Structures are given as C-alpha cells and as structure tokens.
Amino acid sequence: MKHLPALIILCFLGATGFAQQDTVPPPAYTLYPLPQFSVLLPDSATWYTKKDLPKNKKTVVMVFSPDCEHCQHETELIRQHISGFKHSQLLMVTPLAFEKMRDFYEKYGLSQYKNITVGYDPKFFFTGYFKMKVFPFIAIYDKKYALLKTFEGSPPIEDLLKYVK
Template sequence: MKNFLTIFLLMVLFTSCTKQDKTENVTTRVINELPHLKFTSLDGTIKSTRDLPTPLILVLFNADCDHCQRQAQEVGKHLNEVSNITLQFIAADDLPTIQKFATEYGLNNQPNLNFGRADATDVYMNFGSIPTPAIYLYSADKRLLKNFKGETPVAELVAPFR
C-alpha cells in the first residue's frame, strides 16, 4: 500500500509539472504576434485586431479606471506625436460607456484613434490576466515590439516606432 501511494504521488507530480510547461509555451507564442481578438467598434461593426492598420498601439482599458483616464488624457495632449500610428482602445464596458469615454477625453474624432468593445473572456484568452491600462505596441508586420502595464508617457509609446 505504501509503494502504491508513493507511485501515485509521483505520477501526480509528474503530470502537474508537464502541464505547466505547455501553458508557458502557449502564452509566449500568443504574446509575440498580434492576436485575433474580435471586437465591436463604436458603429457596431465586428472587427478583428488582425485586420487593423499597422503600426499599432493597442490599449486595453476600463472606462472607470483612473489610470486609464489619465492615460487617455496623456494621449489627448500628444495627438500630433501619434498621428502616424493607429491607436485602438478596447474595453469590456458597454458601447455607450466607451463612446462617452472617447468623447470626454477628446479622442472620438481622431482619424487614427478607434474605440471598441471586446468580451472580457476573449481578452483574457488572448492576453491573460492584465492590469488596466495594458498597452501593446505592434510593428508593421504585426510583431510585438513592446508592452506596458499601467500609465505610460506617450514619448515611451512612440519611441519604438522611430
């Protein structure tokens, strides 16, 4: 009986270690290229992040988050510095709340700034557990250049694109 218990525990330990390695590989693969995250734009159109123009700054935010609000203010103050980069803001809030957020921070009428809504589960499946704002910079070939967790000055956001 003692030998059986020892063998059983060793099998459980081996199995749990093997599963962790597979999870880490999936996370690394997904994070290095622009994921296929479906979202609904403010006009109700269903889009995918893979179809967005690049270079791209993808901002995952929450309209009630004070850090996200300060990030929107920062972007609004430096619109000329991001004029040649697509910025896509995506939240899990409802569309009217996202529209209000875009309007409140003066980001709603910018040709290169877009807002949309994605399901929180889809965001989690593509990016894992993230703080807001979470900012991802993608090159013209849809490769991850850099990511930021939390408020980030616009100068740091545009530096990798220079």
C-alpha cells in the first residue's frame, strides 16, 4: 500500500511518454517564398503579377474586404504612416466584388501612393493560400520574398512598421 502513490505516478509518467506528438504541419505559406499570383487592377484591364513587384523592396500583402471596418481602419493607419513604408511595396488585394474594390481604392485615394497597389483576386488565390479566417490578413515578405511575419486581424501600426523598415 505504501508504494501505491509511487506506482500511480510512475504509470502516469509512462503514459505521457506515449502521448501523440503534434502532427499538424505548419501552413505552406510559412515554408515557401511569395508564390506567383495575378490580380486585376482598378483600371479593369491590367493584370498585376509577382513579376511587377519592385525589386529590392519588402512586400506587404494585405488581403482585405472593402466592407470590413478593421480593414478600413488599417488602411487609414497605413495612409497616416505611409512614410514608414517607403522601403516597401504594399499589395492590397480583395476577393470580393471588383466594383467594391474600385470604390475602396477611390474612397481612400490610394492612387496617389506609388508604393500601394490595389487589386481584385477573382480566383480567391490569396484567401486559400493563406488559409484565412479573418480580414484583414497581412503578410510581410523580405526583399527576396521570404516570409517575415503574418498578422490575422488588425495589428497596431507600430507592429507593421517594425517589420517594414
């Protein structure tokens, strides 16, 4: 009887040794560089691809919904701190209606920023690739398109600026 507590502890420790390891692999987007993509620009005629991204600049991909208040707020913050993004190219894409994307583009005056490209993703490529659950989803890539950081939801602007400098 006096060895029963020790036996119980020993059995418990032995059972935990046989517990399954976490077998969920990391998402593919964390393992590979920014893939090839194509999005339709607001002019409704031009397709923008990875080849069009400026060389030797970090890339910030923001997948957004034009109706999302968090996305609207994040866009306002980016506009207010645009000087902090001078060494980056921002690619803002939405899988939602082209017309809403164009209205969003015009409402926020995004055409005035040379380092912001807004596009429509009719194939839902980015939402599937990033396995998105919420808008906005932001992925920051280095100059060689290796992933640096992702954000689900609306991160503080200071967190974004830390990765784009």
